[in-house]
Amino acid sequence: MELQFGGTDALIILGAYAVLMIVIGWIAGRGKKLGKSVGEYYLAGRNLGFITLFFTLYATQYSGNTIVGYAPTAYREGFSWLQSIPFMTAIIGVYLIFAPRLYVIAKRAKFVTPTDWISYRFESKRVTIVAILLMLWGLGNYLLEQLVAIGHAVSGLTAGAIPYGYAVIGFIIVMLIYEWLGGMRAVAVTDVLQGIILLVGIFVVLIGALALAGGSLSGVSETIAATEPQKIGVPDLQTNINWISMILLAGIGAAVYPHAVQRIYSAKSERTLKRSFARMAWMPPITTGLVLVVGIICIVLYPGMDTWQSEQVIGILANDIAAMHPFYYWMMIIFFGGIVGAIISTADSVLLSFSSMVSHDIYGKYINPNATDERKVKVGKFVGIVVVFLLLWIAWNPPGTLYQIFVLKFELLIQVAPCFLLGLYWKRLRATPVFWGMVIGATIAGVMTLTGNNTLYGIHGGIIGLIANFVVCVIGSLMMPVSEDYKKHIHTKTSIHDNGVQM
Incomplete structure (x- = not known):
């Protein structure tokens, strides 16, 4: 019997996921003083254990858009998208440079947002404000990426029965309800479920794609070499330079995601944090590596797609896999439902971080310093509604592919990296050098982006800006006199020796 993927079954699964997330949000928030404590609402009480922290870090780094967005990129670029594995690995390396030390200080000083660290370390309003603006830019772009991914995923899952635009609207409403009810704790609990579904689903999709392609990866490579040799050939020098640039851009940029930094704050202990990162180091080849292979197989299965058509390739592949056998049919429906759920969960996390920075950093520090935690949470919820519907207007006609949006958010966000x-x-x-470094780096990256020249000899504008940023920070700081009192003051702030912090 030939099965048509989607239809009533897909709608039932999506409806079940929507209800499940709302229920989890309600259960997670029940009995907790979410509306009265920023630490509880935005950081889950700073008490995430190993399993929950691992999966929420996994969902933050990968999400459903890794499947929906990276496979089409592999389809268009071919084997050169192999870079997705090392740049995901680089993120873990950068985390390990600063995360354990930041955790200890954050636990002692009770940080809520990433710019709490920046305010604490530099004691400069202008440095803090510039950092807030750069981080909000990154979060806004990341949220836009998730909204676009939701539309593609639901449209693909239902074979077009739910159009792209209506899919985005429907699940935005679910996301807002879910966030208001459960805060960060609900996001983290849901991430465990979504992470397991994504990991299992990736393997099932790979097996199904191989079956459709004849079961031989060598045969796939031979076909690509004969029909589209540019996708399998040795990259030229500029492409190789672009690889290195992308590894640095994504590796550093993703590690300083505001919502990723807040997950560092949320860990139960430093040991829990390090154990989670140790397991995360195995995930790039298992996740992006397998997605790369799936995208490569699709080159053979669906030749000649243009850019917009290729953005739908995972939905098309899932339909064909579902038609093979009832087992694949139900696995694809559950898997795509999981993708939608994971995207929403990530979008919720990003929106939570965005609203926390506006309510805690901008409203709480500069507009109404005497505001209670309850007032800050209410302001954050209101800001979340405004932001998400503004981005909805943009997502209705997205400005580019998911990969283009992915790169765009890093160009300016990465300029806060020297602060950490x-x-x-x-x-x-x-x-002072940190302030001017961020301004100069962001200006270089912004001008290159606005003029359409995002790279120079393969190097991204964000990396060129970051190099200039680091130079200004280092040379400027070396030129400024430093008193012994200042050294002692900073040493006290950045010391990690504190018996009150659980290691």
């Missing part, structure tokens, strides 16, 4: 990578270790780093 240098600020945690180098006590001579001063606020």
Whole structure:
């Protein structure tokens, strides 16, 4: 019997996921003072254990858009998208440079947002404000990426029965309800379920795609070599440079995601944090590596797609896999439902971080310093509604592919990296050079982006800006006199020796 993927069964699964997430949000928030404590609402009480922290980090780094967005990129670029594995691995390496040390200080000082660290370390309003703006830019782009991915995923799952635009609207409403009810705790609990579904589903999709392609990866490579040799050939020098640039851009940029930094704050202990990162180091080849293979197989299965058509390739593949056998049919429906759920969960996490920065950093520090936690949470919820519907208007006609949106968010966000990578270790780093470094780096990256020249000899504008940023920070700090009192002051702030912090 030939099965048509989607239809009533897909709608039932999507409806079940929507209800399940709302129920989880209600259960997670029940009995907790979410509306009265920013630490409870935005950081899950700073008490995430190993399993929950691992999966919420996994969902933050990968999400459903890894499947929906990376496979089409592999389809268009071919084997050169192999770079997706090392740049995902690089993220873990960058985390390990600063996360354990930041955790200890954050636990002691009770940080809520990433810019709490920046305010604490540099004691400069202008440095904090620039960092807030850069981080909000990154979060806004990341949320847009998730909204676009939701539309593609639901449209593909239902074979077009639910159009792209209506899918985005429907699940935005679910997301807002879910966030209001459960906060960060609900996001983290849901991430465990979504992470397991994604991991199992990736293997099932790979097996199904191989079956459709004849069961031989060597045969797939031979077909590509004969029909589209540019997708299998040795990359030229500029492509190789672009690889290195992308590894640095994504590796550093994703590690300083505001919502990723807040997960560092949320860990139950430093040991829990390190154990989670150790397991995360195995995930790039298992996740992006397998997605790369799926995208490569699709080159043979669906030749000649243009850019917009290729963005739908996972939905098309899932339909064909579902038609093979009832087992594949139900696995694809559950898997795609899981993708939608994971995308929503990530979008919710990003929106939560965005609203926390506006309510805690902008409203709580500069507009109404005397505001209670309850007032800050209410302001954050209102801001979340405004932001998500503004991005909805943009997502209705997305400005580019998921990969283009993915790159765009890093160009400016990465300019806050010296605040963490240098600020945690180098006590001579001063606020004035940090401010001008961020401004100059963001200006370079912004001008290159706005003029359409995102790369120079394969190097992304964000990386060129970051190099200039680091130079200004280092040279500027070395030129400024440093007193012994200042050294002692910074040493006290950045020291990790504190008996009150659980290691």
